[in-house]
Amino acid sequence: ICGSSLIGNTRSVTAAHCWRTNTFQARQFTVVWGSNALMSGGTRVVTTNVVVHPQYNANNLNNDVAVIRHNSVAFNNVINRIALATGSNSFAGTWAVAAGYGRNGDGSGSSNPGKFQANLLVITNDVCRQTFGNTIVASTLCVSTAHGSSTCPGDSGGPLAVGSGNNRQLIGITSFGTQWCARGFPAGFARVTSFASWLSSQ
Known part of the structure; x- marks a missing residue:
């Protein structure tokens, strides 16, 4: 999934x-x-x-x-479509929404039959490197999961978005995390501003 x-x-x-x-x-x-x-x-x-x-x-x-x-x-x-974020905004310090059908905790063994969403705080890549090291590059975007919400297995590929209605923008594509999604470790996304040109050309 x-x-x-x-x-x-x-x-x-x-x-x-x-x-x-x-x-x-x-x-x-x-x-x-x-x-x-x-x-x-x-x-x-x-x-x-x-x-x-x-x-x-x-x-x-x-x-x-x-x-x-x-x-x-x-x-x-x-x-409806979602707009791709462009420009140089790092979105650090911004609250964003991730959504998906993945597990809703470390103890759940399978994906969910219904969609869940989580409000997540975007953090700097420097903070994220404290967990993931040099895996974090300029085209990575990370969020804090210290507030008890995170992406989990089964959520990969899903959206991380800011704004609402017609102003909603896609800023991240769910990519990776640790093997524990409910223990407060950061989660990683592909940074859409780094890929917007390529995505639009496809």
């Missing part, structure tokens, strides 16, 4: 490791829009057309970004 974000009628963005790791290669994605339930409802499209960032590194998850190309989906009151 992975998340994604709709960035156009025929394009969604997710984490590259959802499609390919050193030991796993997906064959297809079933993309779901317009439903808070994982296994039912909404609009569902199957695709095998996934473009992984050319500098994706499966060992350290740098450039952990991929574009899903799919049949056109119509926008409506429950399905």
Whole structure:
């Protein structure tokens, strides 16, 4: 299970490791829009057309970004695109919202049948390096999970967003964390401002 974000009628963005790791290669994605339930409802499209960032590194998850190309989906009151963040804002000190169908704690053994979301505080990369070392590069964005909320296994590829309504922006793509998602360690995302140009070109 992975998340994604709709960035156009025929394009969604997710984490590259959802499609390919050193030991796993997906064959297809079933993309779901317009439903808070994982296994039912909404609009569902199957695709095998996934473009992984050319500098994706499966060992350290740098450039952990991929574009899903799919049949056109119509926008409506429950399905809409999200704008890509651009510019030089680091968003450090900003509260953002992550969403996904992953586990809701260290003790839960499987993904959730419904979507959860968490309010997370963006931290500086220097603070994040205290946990993850040189894995943290300029194109990484990190959040604090000290307030008891975090992304967990099953949330990969999903959104980290700021703003609301038509002003909502995608600032991160859920990428990595520690093996414990409820113990206060930071969580890492692909920084969308670093990839906005490439994403838009796909």
